[in-house]
Amino acid sequence: MTLERIKEFIDYKGISIKKFEEIIGYSNGAFASQLKRKRSIGVDKLENILSFFPEINPNWLITGEGNMLLSESENGLGGATRTGIPLVGVEAVAGFGNESFAISQSDVLGNYAVPEFASADFMLPITGDSMEPLYKKGDIIACKILHDATFLQWNKPHILATKEQGLLCKRLKPSAKPQHYLAVSENKEYDPFDIPKNQITGIALIIGLIRLE
Numbered sequence: 001m002t003l004e005r006i007k008e009f010i011d012y013k014g015i016s017i018k019k020f021e022e023i024i025g026y027s028n029g030a031f032a033s034q035l036k037r038k039r040s041i042g043v044d045k046l047e048n049i050l051s052f053f054p055e056i057n058p059n060w061l062i063t064g065e066g067n068m069l070l071s072e073s074e075n076g077l078g079g080a081t082r083t084g085i086p087l088v089g090v091e092a093v094a095g096f097g098n099e100s101f102a103i104s105q106s107d108v109l110g111n112y113a114v115p116e117f118a119s120a121d122f123m124l125p126i127t128g129d130s131m132e133p134l135y136k137k138g139d140i141i142a143c144k145i146l147h148d149a150t151f152l153q154w155n156k157p158h159i160l161a162t163k164e165q166g167l168l169c170k171r172l173k174p175s176a177k178p179q180h181y182l183a184v185s186e187n188k189e190y191d192p193f194d195i196p197k198n199q200i201t202g203i204a205l206i207i208g209l210i211r212l213e
Helices: 002-013 017-024 030-037 043-052 058-063
Strands: 085-088 108-112 122-125 140-146 157-162 166-174 180-184 193-196 200-210
Touching: 002 017, 002 030, 002 058, 017 030, 017 043, 043 058, 043 108, 140 157
Parallel strands: 085 122
Antiparallel strands: 085 108, 122 140, 140 200, 157 166, 157 200, 166 180, 180 193
């Protein structure tokens, strides 16, 4: 069954079913329920899966014939490098502010070829609600690492790598406190707060968004 093959691929990737559901836009527990009840999966969901994980062989996914993964020539792999912008999890990009930062191929959940996002360094799924309604849980954002803080764009959404709070998605504004930024959420239930510049190890500008309805 197609659902069982999807589970086989999830196991191959080494990600949880919950993380898989977040990536492709399932509601929490929806895929697990389908798998348990052996229900059919819609064409739209199959298209989403193939979009997020272009290395999957569509023929294998649908019919079970052939190999699970496309060959290097078919999926755009050249040696150890793939084309497109890597989609990664929060843990994989936690240190993106370091000069030695590099994304391991084993951390890549999928790749996107989006000409408008050509300058992006990585793509990341939104997991929280602090930036709703601008960004919703399950949205995919494209991020460009800023190596020089003078290129900050005030009031634009950024991803911050911090020493104490991990990754944060916030609008940045000037702070009344010296050597601080004002971090502002879109969700009004979250109060703005000042964050010391020396607590920030990396800043990336969000340049685009992919949303599945």
